[in-house]
């Protein structure tokens with residue numbers, strides 16, 4: 458017979474004897490099942506926080522912003538094999554906003570491409586393959602990036618190669634919204650629609666911030682990015698970038714004959730309350746105390762985030 462202090466599960470309450478008179482348990486609606494990738498995202502957040510904090514590296518908020526996008530891609534959309542990272546038939550992934558590289562390493566570690574302990578020990582160390590901006594020296598990484606605006610052009614070349622070789626693999630390219638200020642992004646976007654690169658999916662991490670503040674106040678005004686891609690001849694869709702079911706549906710949307718742009722509305726620093734939307738965390742990394750607080754919040758996130766937890770750009774009064 459369990460004592461009240463030993464109760465760890467609601468079902469054990471029935472085993473309790475009086476004199477404790479407990480109120481009848483109200484029937485509650487069953488929670489929506491957690492998407493299979495929510496657990497992966499939680500582990501990735503923990504890895505990103507740990508490696509950036511222990512090494513003193515920056516860009517943790519940029520990594521947390523894309524964790525859910527990468528968890529859905531690696532966990533349920535892309536065809537990739539950790540045992541065979543160079544499989545010629547694999548889908549290709551490019552993180553064009555290379556400063557968020559810790560999120561890619563975390564995905565690769567959690568999916569078995571690289572050794573997690575090796576990553577935890579050597580991230581950002583002198584001579585290590587795990588540089589802060591993502592490096593193709595790491596198994597599973599297709600392209601080193603960091604100079605913004607380069608990834609989409611390379612992704613176009615890959616998608617063209619897939620089609621010319623009669624292959625069915627796809628290319629996924631994640632860009633930042635601040636990165637979309639680069640003219641080279643729009644030159645590549647025009648090329649993709651001109652060549653009808655339907656193997657290509659661009660994902661924009663629309664967190665509304667870049668390095669020094671909000672995108673529209675500190676740099677160029679972006680307005681509706683999906684409207685811009687449509688005007689450039691792409692299929693385009695907006696979605697909540699932390700809702701895994703919405704992301705999966707958007708990434709798998711039929712887009713016959715055209716490249717697809719998914720505008721994922723996100724929160725920079727998502728998952729750690731004191732990092733969300735605070736520009737400090739573009740460059741800063743968590744102290745030991747801050748890391749402890751952050752990890753304790755993330756530990757509770759196995760079920761993912763409720764749908765609609767992101768304020769859409771249009772609702773903030775932007776076009």
Ligand SMILES: Cc1ncc(C[n+]2csc(CCOP(=O)(O)OP(=O)(O)O)c2C)c(N)n1
Nearest residue numbers: 519556603604605633634635636666667668
């Ligand atoms: C060509 C180029 N210009 C400037 C930078 C410096 N820089 C690094 S991150 C960053 C902001 C990027 O913002 P965004 O693309 O929105 O990514 P986020 O950090 O919000 O994920 C800038 C300007 C760079 N890396 N490359």
Ligand SMILES: [Mg+2]
Nearest residue numbers: 634635666667
């Ligand atoms: Mg941004």
